[in-house]
Each structure stands twice: as structure tokens, then as C-alpha cells.
Amino acid sequence: MKITKxxxxxxxxxxxxxxxxxxxxxxxxxxxxxxxRVHADNGMSGIGETYYLPRAVAAIVH
Incomplete structure (x- = not known):
């Protein structure tokens, strides 16, 4: 399984x-x-909650 998105x-x-x-x-x-939200190549996806400074976390992810 690999992360696709x-x-x-x-x-x-x-x-x-x-x-x-x-x-x-x-x-x-x-x-x-x-x-x-993490998507995988086998069709699975999952959601995780972040903590503290949402703009900074989003900048790191993107």
C-alpha cells in the first residue's frame, strides 16, 4: 500500500x-x-486530526 494523495x-x-x-x-x-485525509493506492483512505497552528501544518503538508 502506497500513499497516493x-x-x-x-x-x-x-x-x-x-x-x-x-x-x-x-x-x-x-x-x-x-x-x-490520506488516500492509498488500494482505495483506502483515512482522516487524522492535527493539533496546534493549522496554517503552519497545512503549509508543511503542501
Whole structure:
């Protein structure tokens, strides 16, 4: 099995003021998440979560 493709999937939080207007009693738990999807030549794929500095991790992957 060989890796054929790596994707980054970035979930960016809403701007703070927008979030506070829509959800006045809640807070955003994770303001930025970056997941990595890895594809293999046998058709399998998997998703992994990264930690800390999503822009830096995405730059390293790409």
C-alpha cells in the first residue's frame, strides 16, 4: 500500500462577534481545526486530526 494523495480539510471558526450574536451563552470550543485525509493506492483512505497552528501544518503538508 502506497500513499497516493494527501488532503487538508480546514474548519475555520466563525468570527467571534458573529458567534457571540448567534450563540450569546456559548463559546467556540475549537476555533480552528485542520484534518488530514490520506488516500492509498488500494482505495483506502483515512482522516487524522492535527493539533496546534493549522496554517503552519497545512503549509508543511503542501
Amino acid at each position: 494527501i488532503e487538508t480539510i480546514w474548519f475555520e471558526a466563525q468570527p467571534l462577534k458573529v458567534w457571540q450574536q448567534q450563540n450569546p451563552k456559548a463559546r467556540q470550543a475549537l476555533p480552528n481545526n485542520l484534518w488530514i
